[in-house]
Amino acid sequence: MSSNGSLNTPGEQLKIVIVGHVDHGKSTFVGRLFYDTGSLPDGKLEQLQAIAQRRGVPFEWANLMDSLQSERDQNITIDTAQIWFQTQRRQYVIIDAPGHKEFLKNMVTGAANAEAALLLIDANEGVQENSRRHGYLLNLLGIRQIAVLVNKMDLENYNESRFNQIESEYRAWLRTIGVEPKVFIPIAARHGDNIAARSANMPWWRGPTVLETLDEFVVTDRPTDQPLRFPIQDVYRFDERRILAGRVEAGSIKVGDKLAFSPTNKTSTVKTIERWSAAASETASAGESIGITLTEQIFVARGAVAALEATPPFELSSFKARLFWLGKEPFTKGKTYKLKLATQEVECAIQSIEKVIDASTLETVSRKEHEIFVGRHEVAELVLHTKKPIAFDVHAEIAPTGRFVIVDGFDVAGGGIIAADNYPRRTHLAATKSDNIYLNRGKVTVGQRELRNGHLGCVIWLTGLSGSGKSTIATELERELFNLGRQVYVLDGDNVRHGLCNDLGFSHKDRIENIRRIGEVAKLFADAGFVCITAFISPYRADRDLARKLLPSDRFFEVFVNAPLEICEQRDPKGLYAKVRAKEIKEFTGITAPYELPVHSEIELRTDQLTVADCVTRILDHLQVQDEATLISI
C-alpha cells in the first residue's frame, strides 16, 4: 500500500508494533487507522466490503490486515505483517503482531524490529495474560516508547471510571517490571474514537489522540558516543587486498585507529575505510556497513570483534542473562545449543538456572530439582556457559553486543540479553573441566576426537631450502592456530633431532630415515586430533610423497616455502651457507645436494615477496579455518 501527501519531515520513518491479547482489537485498530489517515488505496475499502457481502459476513476493519486466507478463516493474525501509512509529521511502518500465545515468536519478531509500541487492552475484558506477557517482552526486547490503548470503550458506554480502573491496574503491574508507558488513551477502534480525532463520546478525555501520541515518539539513531564495536562479518579478497567487512554496531571508527580484536587479542591499525560508489570518508559510525583494511596483516576471521584498546568488550565463557524461550522443545540443561551473538557463533549450554518466570504473572515457576529447563513461552534468569570465550557487553551498556539468540537444531528458538555482573575485564579461561573420560586404547574414535576438538587432525608439511622461512612460518602458524582454539604442535629439527632421531646423521640414507620417522610421528599427531606442522627441508619428492600417503588426501597439505637460493644464502639464519662455502659442511641441499621441486604442493609461498603474516594468512585461508567452535573444519 502506498503512501501519499507531503510530509513535514520527508523520509523520516518510525517503526511501531501493535501488541496485546488476542481479540483485543489490534487488526481492527490498524484498519481504522489506515482509513482515518487516508492511507487506503483507491477501491480497497469497497473491495473488502464487497468480499464481506459475498461471503455473507459483516465488514470488519480487521480484514484489511488479515489478507491471507487462513487468517480470514480463523479470524486471528498469524504472522507479523507490515504496512505503511503516514501522518503530517512523518511516515510510519506498522507491524501488526499476533496476540495469540501460540504465535509469540511472531510477536517477538515484530516487536524486536520496532522502535515504539502500542499495547491494546480490551476495556471490557481488562488486563489479560498476554497483556502482561507482551509488556514484559517489550521491556526485554529493549522497547522504551510505549503507549497503552484501552480499546472497545463503546462496550463500556465510554465510562471514565472503567478506563481509570484499567489504567491504574495495568500501570501498577508494569511498574513492577520497570516499564513506564508514555500515556494511556481510551479508544473505540471500530468507530474511530480518539484515533485521528477527539471523540465526542468521551468529552471527559483531555489527553492526546493516538495520532498525536505517535507523532510525539522519536526516531532513534544508533548512539555514536559508545565504545566502538565492529564485529567482523566476513573477509573479502576480491583483489590483492584483504578487506574486513562488517557493520559498526556501536561508536565510530576512523583511519589510524589502533584496533584490538577479541577474542584473539591481536592488534592492528585501520589503514582505509572501504565503500563502493560513495563519497570517500575516513570515518564510519554506528549503523554503517563498511569494509576496512589494516596496516599490519593479521589473521582475523568472521566473529572477531574490533574495539579500541582502551575500551574492550568482556571476553569470557560464561555470563548471566535473561532469556525467553520460543522453541517447541524446552531449553534443557545438559544439551548443547548454538549461541549467536553479533557475528559470533559458539556452542553453549545452561550452567545454572536462577529462576524460571511465568511472564504473565511474574511468578517463579516451581520445578522438581532434577528438572532444569526453560519451557516454551517461559522467561528465565540464568547463567550460560560457552565452549570457548566470546566477546560481549552488558545489554544495558551496549545493546547490539549484549544480546543473543539460541539455535536448537535448525531453528532460532530463544533470545536473551546479558545482565550486569561482576565480570572481570581480562580474559579468564575457566578451569578446564575434569570430565575427560579416558577410555582404553581403540575405544575412542577419530570422529569422537574431532567432535571434542571441534576440528580435524591433519599434517601441514612445510618443505623448502634452508633459510627459506619454514621454521618462522611454522611457529607463527602454530600461535595463530593455538589462539583459534586448535590443538596444534610443530615438529622441527630442534625437537626431533635431539631425541627421536639422535641416532641419525646426515648421510643420504639417514636423511631418508629421518623424514620417514617424522612422517610417522606427524601421522600419529594427526590421528590424535592435532594439527601437526612439520618444518624440514625434506628435499626428496619420494620422501614427501611417502609422508603424504600415510594420511587421507584431505588431511595432508604440502606447503612449498619458496625463496631463491641467493636470498636464502643472504639470510643464512644458522650460518650454514657460510660453513658450506668454507667447505666445513660437505653435503648441503641446494648447493652440493639436490632439492627436488614439489610438483603437487597445495600451497606455494614466495617468501621473498610475502611477509610472514601474509604466508600464515594464506595457509589459514587455504585451510578455510573458521573461527567457530561449531564448525568442524581445519
Added chain:
Amino acid sequence: MDHLSKLENQSVYILREAFNKFENLAMLWSIGKDSTVLLWLARKAFLGHVPFPLVHVDTTYKIPSMIEYRDRLVKEWNLKLIVGKNTEVLKSGITYPNGKASRVECCGTLKKDGLKQVLDQHHFTGVIVGVRRDEEPTRAKERYFSPRDKNMEWNVEDQPPELWDQFKTDFEKGTHIRIHPLLHWTELNIWEYIERESIPVIPLYFANGKGERYRSLGCAPCTLPIKSNARTVPEIIEELRHTKTSERSGRAQDKESEDAFEKLRRDGYM
C-alpha cells in the same frame, strides 16, 4: 543517518550474511527496478563485485527491450548470468493466452517451475530475491531469510522468529532459503534511491508519448501500462507521493481470483 542510508546499510548487512552463509548462492534478476536496485546494493556490499551468479527466469514473453537492457548491463557490470527457461512447457505451448492455460497456470509453469528447474540444476541453497513487504499483502508477512521446503512450499503459519538481525541460516538438506534484502523498502524508497545513486533503469518505466508508463514489469500479455505523464525519476517520485492505486494494478494475473497471488506464493512463486 537519513532514511535511504538506513535502508541501504540494512540491505548490505543482509547480503553479506547471505554470502557468508550459503555456498551455493544466486540472485534472481527480473530486470525490473527492484532487482536492479538489489543488484546495485550487491555491488555496494561487495565493493564493486557481484560474487554470485544472477538468475533470470525467461518466460520468452518478456517485453523485448527488457532483454536488450539485461544483456547490456551484464556486459557493462561484468555479471555472471544464468537464464532459466521451462523449455518443456514452452514447447508444449500450454501457456497464456494462446495455449489454453490461465494466467495463473502460466505463471506457475513458466516462472515458478522455471525457477525450480534452475535451482535444482545448479543446487542453489540460497536465493536472493527482491520482493518488498509493501508490494502486496502476502509479501508483507515475509521474513528476511525465508525457508522453502523440498517442493518450494512456503509454510506461512510456521515461520522462524527473526530478531536482532539473527537470521535462519541452518536448514535441512533439500530445503532452500529465500533471502529478501529489500523487504523493508517501499516503492517510493526504491525510486528515491534510484535517484540518489543514479542507477540506470529500463525506459519502460517512463511515460511515452501516449501518456502511459509501466509501474511494474512482467510478461507482455499480462502487464499493462498505467496512465502517467512521469517522464523522469523525480516525476515518478512526485507521482508516487500522491498515488492511491496499488503498484501491481497493472499485473493481470493477480486478479483472476481473490487469492490468486497468495496461492502462487505458497507454491513457490517469488
